[in-house]
Amino acid sequence: MTKHEMIVCILLAIVTTNLIRILPMVLIKGRIQNVFLRSFLYYVPYVTLAVMTFPAIVESTMSPYAGIAALLIGLVAAWRRLGLFPVACICCAVAYLIDAWLA
16 A cells, blocks of 8 residues: 555545534534434444443453353343442453363
8 A cells, every 4th residue: 555545545534434423413403302313322322332342252251151251240240230340350350260260
């Protein structure tokens, strides 16, 4: 890839990402009244984070079983209303112990 092509690719990436962010603010004036659209937009960040996080949890360990166990125990810990830091510590400990046990 030449220097000129690289600059074009970088500029295209800048335009694309900024267009996605700026275009809705320019086109949509006022508050969105549609309840379905508002609830959809409310949950988009959570779904995006989940889609990026869950595969990484399972694939980052030596065994997928350790990742799945850590995920399930983390869900139970979060369901019991533990904070983010304790849940993360519990998940790391579970994944480490199961990986060590299976190795």
